[in-house]
Amino acid sequence: xxxxxxxxxxxxxxxxxxxxxxxxxxxxxxxxxxxxxxxxxxxxxxxxxxxxxxxxxxxxxxxxxxxxxxxxxxxxxxxxxxxxxxxxxxxxxxxxxxxxxxxxxxxxxxxxxxxxxxxxxxxxxxxxxxxxxxxxxxxxxxxxxxxxxxxxxxxxxxxxxxxxxxxxxxxxxxxxxxxxxxxxxxxxxxxxxxxxxxxxxxxxxxxxxxxxxxxxxxxxxxxxxxxxxxxxxxxxxxxxxxxxxxxxxxxxxxxxxxxxxxxxxxxxxxxxxxxxxxxxxxxxxxxxxxxxxxxxxxxxxxxxxxxxxxxxxxxxxxxxxxxxxxxxxxxxxxxxxxxxxxxxxxxxxxxxxxxxxxxxxxxxxxxxxxxxxxxxxxxxxxxxxxxxxxxxxxxxxxxxxxxxxxxxxxxxxxxxxxxxxxxxxxx
Numbered sequence: 001x002x003x004x005x006x007x008x009x010x011x012x013x014x015x016x017x018x019x020x021x022x023x024x025x026x027x028x029x030x031x032x033x034x035x036x037x038x039x040x041x042x043x044x045x046x047x048x049x050x051x052x053x054x055x056x057x058x059x060x061x062x063x064x065x066x067x068x069x070x071x072x073x074x075x076x077x078x079x080x081x082x083x084x085x086x087x088x089x090x091x092x093x094x095x096x097x098x099x100x101x102x103x104x105x106x107x108x109x110x111x112x113x114x115x116x117x118x119x120x121x122x123x124x125x126x127x128x129x130x131x132x133x134x135x136x137x138x139x140x141x142x143x144x145x146x147x148x149x150x151x152x153x154x155x156x157x158x159x160x161x162x163x164x165x166x167x168x169x170x171x172x173x174x175x176x177x178x179x180x181x182x183x184x185x186x187x188x189x190x191x192x193x194x195x196x197x198x199x200x201x202x203x204x205x206x207x208x209x210x211x212x213x214x215x216x217x218x219x220x221x222x223x224x225x226x227x228x229x230x231x232x233x234x235x236x237x238x239x240x241x242x243x244x245x246x247x248x249x250x251x252x253x254x255x256x257x258x259x260x261x262x263x264x265x266x267x268x269x270x271x272x273x274x275x276x277x278x279x280x281x282x283x284x285x286x287x288x289x290x291x292x293x294x295x296x297x298x299x300x301x302x303x304x305x306x307x308x309x310x311x312x313x314x315x316x317x318x319x320x321x322x323x324x325x326x327x328x329x330x331x332x333x334x335x336x337x338x339x340x341x342x343x344x345x346x347x348x349x350x351x352x353x354x355x356x357x358x359x360x361x362x363x364x365x366x367x368x369x370x371x372x373x374x375x376x377x378x379x380x381x382x383x384x385x386x387x388x389x390x391x392x393x394x395x396x397x398x399x400x401x402x403x404x405x406x407x408x409x410x411x412x413x414x415x416x417x418x419x420x421x422x423x424x425x426x427x
Contacts, residue, residue: 065114066359
C-alpha cells in the first residue's frame with residue numbers, strides 16, 4: 001500500500017493554492033482583453049470580479065466545503081471538487097460570450113473555496129509542531145508561484161501578440177495542472193487526526209458525556225468566537241486590499257500609470273516572484289524560530305507603505321513607483337497576513353471545528369471582497385481620477401489588519417495541535 005510522506009501530502013495539498021491564485025491572476029491578466037472582446041462595461045467587470053474565485057463564489061464554496069470537511073472528512077472535498085474546477089475552467093477557455101465567462105468563474109470559485117478549507121486544514125494536521133510554519137508556508141509558496149507562472153506566460157503570449165487566444169492558453173495550463181493534481185490526490189489518505197477525533201467523539205457521545213458538535217458552536221463557544229474574530233480581523237480586512245491587487249492591479253497599472261499590458265503583467269510577475277522568495281526566506285525560515293508577533297508587524301507595515309505609494313497624484317505614478325510598490329506587496333503576500341491566517345486558522349481550533357472555522361473566515365473575507373470588488377472600478381474610474389481615493393481606503397484596510405494581528409497574535413509556535421487545544425479549550 002502506498003504511504004505518502006508528510007512532505008508529499010503537503011505538496012499535493014498545496015497545489016490548491018497554485019490553481020486558486022493562478023485562476024485569479026489569469027483573470028486579472030486578461031481582463032482588458034476580455035473587456036475589449038465582449039465590450040464589457042465597468043459594472044460588468046465589477047460583477048465578474050465580485051463573482052469570481054477572488055470573491056463571492058469562493059466564499060460560498062469555503063462556507064459549504066468547510067462544514068462538509070468536518071462532518072464527513074477532508075478527503076471527500078479535497079479529492080472530487082477539482083473535477084468541478086476543471087469544468088468551470090473549460091467554460092472560460094472556450095467562452096464566447098459574457099454568460100459563459102461569468103458561469104465559468106462562478107464554478108471555479110465554488111471549487112477552490114471548498115478546496116482551500118480542506119487542503120489548508122490537511123496541511124496543518126499533517127505537519128510536525130516544530131515545522132508547522134514551514135509546511136503551511138508551502139501552500140503560501142504555491143500561492144505565489146501560480147500567479148508568477150501565469151503572469152510570465154501572459155507576458156510571453158503578449159510578446160507573440162496572441163491577444164485573447166494567449167489568455168485562453170494560460171487558463172488551459174491551469175486545467176492541465178488541476179487534472180494532474182486530481183490524479184495524485186486519489187492516492188492520498190484521509191487525515192489521521194480527523195479520523196482519531198471522530199472516533200473519540202463517537203465514544204464520548206455514546207457514553208453520554210458529550211453532545212454532537214453543532215455549526216453554531218463556532219459562535220457560541222467563547223474560545224471559538226475569539227479565534228473567529230481574530231481571523232476575520234486579520235484576514236478579511238487585509239484581503240480587501242490584497243484582493244484588489246490580485247484582480248485589478250494590471251488594470252490600475254494601465255489606467256493610472258499608462259503602463260503597457262506587457263509591462264503591467266511583468267510588474268505583477270515581479271510581485272509574485274518576490275512573494276516566492278519572501279515565503280522561503282522569511283516565513284518558512286523564521287516563523288518557527290523567532291517572534292511571530294515581530295515578523296507579522298514588520299511585514300504588515302510594508303504592505304501599508306506599498307499602497308501608500310499609490311496615493312501619489314497620477315502624474316507621479318510610473319514604472320519605478322509601481323516596481324517598488326510591487327516588491328513591498330510581494331514581501332507581504334509571501335510572509336504576511338495570509339501566511340499567518342492559514343496557520344492560525346488550523347492552530348486555534350480543534351479538529352471538529354477546524355475546517356468549518358477556516359471555511360467561515362474565508363467566506364467572510366471573500367464575501368466582503370465581492371462587495372468591494374464591485375465598487376473598485378467605479379471608484380477608480382476609467383481615467384483613474386479616483387485612484388488616490390481608492391489607495392487611501394486600501395491603506396486604512398492594511399493598517400487595521402496590521403494592528404489586530406500584532407496586538408492579538410497567539411502564542412502557538414512549537415506547540416502541538418493537542419497542546420494548543422488544551423490551552424484554549426481545557427482537557
